[in-house]
Amino acid sequence: MLSLLTSCSEDSIKTSQDAYKSTQSKLETIEGATVMVPTTATLADESSFRSAYTADDEFAKMLAVSLNSADFRKFIKEEAEKKFDGDYDILVSKVLNAKIGGQNFSSMLKASHTQGADVFSRVTKNEYLNISVPVEIEKWDTKAQTLLVANAIDYIDGETERVKAWDGKGNVYWIDAKVEPNYPVVVVGNNERLDFYEEYFAEQARAKNARTSGNTERVEYIRCPNLDAIEGWLKGAPEIRFDGVVYNKTFSAAFQAFIKMEIPPARHNAKNGYTLALHTNTLNLFNWHFDENHGPDYYIQTFEIDDKGKTQEVSVAVTAKDENGNSSGTSSYKLTYKAEDIKMAGELIHYTRPNVSWVSDGLIEFRLEN
Secondary structure, eight states: OOOOOTTSOHHHHOOOHHHHHHHHGGGSEETTEEEEOOTTEEEOOGGGTGGGOOHHHHHHHHHHHHTTSHHHHHHHHHHHHTOTTSSSEEEGGGTTTOEETTEEHHHHHHTTSTTHHHHHHHHTTOTTEEEEOOSOGGGOOTTTEEEOEEEOTTOOTTTOOEEEEEOTTOOEEEEESSSOOSSOOEEEEEOSSHHHHHHHHHHHHHSTTSSOTTOEEEEEEEEOTTGGGTSOGGGOSOOEEEEEEEEETTTTEEEEEEEEEEOOSSHHHHHHOEEHHHHSOOEEEEEOOOSTTEEEEEEEEEEEOOOOSSEEEEEEEEEEEOTTSOEEEEEEEEEEEETTSEEEEEEEEETTSOSSEEEEOSSOEEEEEO
């Protein structure tokens, strides 16, 4: 765990403004990207406390070096913007094998440090290990800018005066912990929401009929964060199709319950996200019916439609019911699409799922309300 190194002398960690300015020119770019150094950060003398580095310090340095890659910067920003717990947080345990270009998250970090594998093994035992971009994330141009990475593992709100941070060359800084920086900073810390959110969603799941019988399941918000991967700019806005599958006792099988199309009003709306009610009609998918004829869940699958090429199939499964209305296993249905269509996020929506709900992958995210 990080020590805030309060035992170090002021002389060993204090950097004058003149020294900071004289070295700033050397730090303006790293591999073509501008280093965004907040005005609240000052260069420190790494040699004065390098021997006191912990595994968490080294992990922060590894992350800073990995940010020299534009693909890695893009991944960190997009993953943080998913806000899985309501904040710009990334739980490290959930992205260990995430693909970034031709590599993955783990391999890129390990390759950035001579002791990378050992450091990575030690720090990732912490189930709360978190990466965040807590402020000014919207200012981050990942193609042209790289950020400092701060270690806040031992940060105490209201008490910690400053924390260490690194750039992609391994230079170390002190960042004021009490004054919000004017540029974004990537922060390594402990996720403070994990237990709360897990318990919250578990409690919601325990409450039956979190969704309401007779109410419409609708899409209220859509964003395609990696729009170029599903629709090139020459084709304008994407054509998004929602397919739904449910079990129905009348058919004694799963069947296709709906096919709905959504055309974003413009390409920039799709890329940046839009609330449907403000731009187009809210997309109503289906009505919930808690009765013996319907299964307890729907599978919702999304595609970007070009309608060209050979027909493809994707099999999805929903829960079946017996004559008493109890679960009796699963039943599958094959959805069809074309070879040039793009298969995006798909998810099983159970009737006990909390309202509001999000469904997302790297290509689309949308908000469901009931």
